[in-house]
Amino acid sequence: MSLAEIALASSGIFAAFFGLKMLFERSLYAAAIWLLGALLQVAVFFFFAGAPLLAFLQIVIYAGAVMVLVVITIMAAPGSAGLRVGPLRLPKFLAAGTLLIPLAQVALFLSLGGMGKGSLGGEMGGQVLLGKLLFGRYAAATELVTILLFLAALSIVDFEVKGKA
Amino acid sequence: MTALVWAVTLALFFSGLATTVLRRQLLAMLLGLELMISSVNVALVYSASLAHDPDILAVVLLLLAVAAAEAVVGLGLIMRAYSRGIPAETEAFAELRG
Secondary structure (H helix, E strand, O other), X not given: OOHHHHHHHHHHHHHHHHHHHHHOOOOHHHHHHHHHHHHHHHHXXXXXXXXXXXXXXXXXXXXXXXXXXXXXXXXXXXXXXXXXXXXXXXXXXXXXXXXXXXXXXXXXXXXXXXXXXXXXXXXXXXXXXXXXXXXXXXXXXXXXXXHHHHHHHHHHHHHHHHHHO | OHHHHHHHHHHHHHHHHHHHHHOOEHHHHHHHHHHHHHHHXXXXXXXXXXXXXXXXXXXXXXXXXXXXXXXXHHHHHHHXXXXXXXXXXXXXXXXXXX
């Protein structure tokens, strides 16, 4: 088993562990933190599978934007619902560990040469190649997804307007 | 190695599925959906790395965007339920209307 495969296996096992912890967690805050850990491990998996751009987007979109929205939604839970789902019930060092473990994995495997010539994906996920694909062969799909994102943004504005009316 | 990745993918997917099916809070169900989508992405990226096929990565990138849109709309609906005083749990949405 090469170093890249060991890196992939470790990130996959951690992701599965965090996913199972999320399943058995009653507090939504704690469940969100376990999900964040799983999503970060998936990003590490992407990185060592030869798709660093996807790993970056996974962190920015999921572990960043979506998880911030999830936490804001939990904080906005009113009254009794907020009290029921709110408490963290998770030791802070464990919560910090979900963030620190991926960093430690990347640092460890990079220092050992995990992204060398033996890397599984090589240069497969380069942004130039992905850009050519997205705006070439998959241009129609890219446009459709763009329209979908625009409609999602519009729907949020619509919810807000109707909520205030 | 392939068997291990498939086991991880299945564990992630069924954790998400169980969260979506067994939990009553809409937000927890949404978290389960996110986990299921991530598990599919793991399988696709691993397949791409085995086949050295960047086309699959382009599809994963589009999937990421679609999943983000789905999460935003879902969270917006939950916030709307909160603002109207409706508990964001499955019992409150047991009937169709319209």
